[in-house]
Amino acid sequence: MFSRLMLSSCLLVFLLLTLLWQWLDFSHEASVELVQQSLxxxxxxxxxxxxxxxxxxxxxxxxxxxxxxxxxxxxxxxxxxxxxxxxxxxxxxxxxxxxxxxxxxxxxxxxxxxxxxxxxxxxxxxxxxxxxxxxxxxxxxxxxxxxxxxxxxxxGEEFDHWQSAVLARHQQRTWLVNLLISMLFALLLFALMLRFMTAPLTRLSKDLTGIRQQQHKGNSPTLPGQYEGAREVTELANEINSLLAQVTRQHQQMKHQQKAKQDFLLHLSHDLKTPLTSLLGFIETWRLSGDDSDRDKLIELAASSGHKLQQLLAQLLELCALENQTIEPKISRFELSEFLLDIHQSFESKALSRGVNLQMEGGELQLNTDPQLLTRILNNLLDNALRYTPSGGQIVIKPLWIKDSWQLMIRDTGSGMHQHELEALTQGQPKAPCFEEASPLPQLGVGLAIVRKLATMLNCSIHIESEPGKGCSVYLALEMVELSSAQKQQSTA
The missing domain is CATH 3.30.450.20 (PAS domain)
Incomplete structure (x- = not known):
């Protein structure tokens, strides 16, 4: 860059001096001719x-x-x-x-x-x-x-002859002097320009070197941002500060993501360890026991633990698939009552075995979403509700008109959720993925992590109201439309 600046300066100064020389020579000739003609x-x-x-x-x-x-x-x-x-x-x-x-x-x-x-x-x-x-x-x-x-x-002609002879003798010397003066002036100009232009660059270089020291001290790296006499360098410093701030945010985000991921893996390992320990314990008890009277009971308990372990692994694989964005929602319109009827049939036996009253009301509404993904959301929510609702409790699913929009409510009379658990589930909805910054959702289990991710894919916000010991209500803001008269008659027929 400096070589190009030097060459450009020399050429520019030489051109300017040549033009100045020609102008002065023309002015001199005009003055001489004026004087001679006047005399x-x-x-x-x-x-x-x-x-x-x-x-x-x-x-x-x-x-x-x-x-x-x-x-x-x-x-x-x-x-x-x-x-x-x-x-x-x-x-x-x-x-x-x-x-x-x-x-x-x-x-x-x-x-x-x-x-x-x-x-x-x-x-x-x-x-x-x-x-x-x-x-x-x-x-x-x-x-x-x-x-x-x-x-x-x-x-006249004689004058021109002698003048040309004299000019020819001194022309080379004149051009040589002009070239030398141009080079000296260009060097001086280049030195001044170099000193003036590189001073902000030198300060910027020192500031960039100081960023490493700021990082060692744990401070956020930044540049002063103001460099007098060089607007371009100031703009460059501002751009560098923007990039540094972005890198710092990304670094902090990565740290939070890493911590959230570690917490998730820690919780997941605990969830996997519990049914696996139970499974191995039942098998070991059966192996050491000489009495075959408890064999069927131990096998049933071991099978139950194995099913829990299998369910957790399936949920983990599903969550990984969602994180890798290998699932695309397929939006369609379908009737809510028929959809909830299928869900009710799937969980009716399980609810009866636990002594829980399962109620579902669809109304004359249609949903405009992906039925497969919504089924997986409700499966996880109902499975979680059945797990924490005691015998004699109740689970209700029905649509409600709340704040000028339809929402699907899932209410249970179970143990409820603590405030920090509610904040963990609802924070960053609906755009934040499972492992993002300020997102300790994995503490609530893989099932709810899947619910949140699926709701994000469906652009569906989740609102939860719950108190410990008083049950839990989950509201899904889904796109619903009421059936027209013709649609009602067709549905009835």
Whole structure:
């Protein structure tokens, strides 16, 4: 980058100095031409006055050439011509082939005679399409009639020849000096720019080095954010601070996720260990006991523990599938009463065996959701409710119109839930996944973790009201619509 800056600075300074040099040279030439034309403004008039033939208005005579020759010897930078009233060259002291422009522009001559601001440029008879400063005077005969003009070029061919020779001699030296000055100026400019531009970068580099020390001290890494004289560096520092803050948040989130995952695995290991210990204990008791009278009871208890273990493993696999997003919801519309009837038939025998009254009311409503995923939600909630509802208790599932929307309520008269358990289940709903920050849901078991994840997939919020010893009410905000008259008649038929 510094090499490119150096090269660009040198080229830019060289170009600027070259343009400045050309402008100064042009201004100098214009000033010189103004001074010369001003000094020799009346030159042609004096020549016409002192020459007898020119003073008589004679424009073409052999003697004029000798007079012109004498004048040009005294002033080698002048070229003298006589013109007829139409501007055509008549007399001159030069070979015929030197006259490349035999016609002189009279408008420039009139501008000069009318005292137009100098410098005024006119036609050079010895150069095509070349204009030079001049002096001119009218030639008139004794009767006062215009016979032509005395036209004097200031800085003629001889002057141009010597000037070109001198410039050619000094041109290389001039360009060399210009190049050296450009390089020195560019180096100085580059040094100043480098010092000015890199000072904020140097401070930024030091601040970035200090971030490591901040991390060692346990502080949140950040940059000052203000670097005077460099708006771009300040913006870069702000962007770095944003990235550092994002990285810090992600790091903290990873730590919380890791802790939540560890807590989940700890709780899961306890849930798996309990039925496994029971299973092994029953088997060991049966193996050591010599009495076969308790064999059927021990086998039944061992089988029950095995089923619990199998259920936990199945739930764990289901939760992993949900976390890996391998399940996509398939939304459809179906009647709530028929759906709850299937759920009731699935849990009726289990509820009867536990002495729990299971009631379900569907009403004349339709659901617009995934029936398979909703079935798994209700299965987990009902299984949990049956587990904690004592004999003689009651579990009710029915829709309720609450706050301008339909919600499906699952209420039981079981042991209820503590406040911290409610916060764990409802915090971050419905977007937070199972292992996200501030989400200790695994403490409530794999089943409720599955409920929360499935509700997230269905974009369904969960609201729970519960007190220890007074039961629990779970509200699912599902999309429900009432059946139309035609749909009611069709359903009845």
């Amino acid at each position: 020799h403004k009346e030159l042609a008039e004096h020549m016409a006055h002192i020459n007898p033939m020119l003073s008589q208005g004679i424009t073409s005579d052999a003697a004029l050439k000798e007079a012109f020759h004498d004048f040009m010897l005294l002033g080698p930078s002048f070229e003298i011509y006589t013109l007829d009233p139409g501007g055509r060259v008549v007399a001159y002291d030069a070979p015929q082939e030197k006259i490349l422009s035999p016609q002189v522009d009279l408008t420039r001559i009139q501008a000069f005679l009318n005292q137009q601001a100098l410098p005024v440029f006119g036609t050079d008879p010895r150069g095509q399409e070349v204009e030079k400063i001049f002096s001119v005077s009218e030639l008139r005969d004794p009767a006062g009639a215009l016979t032509g003009y005395l036209y004097v070029i200031i800085g």
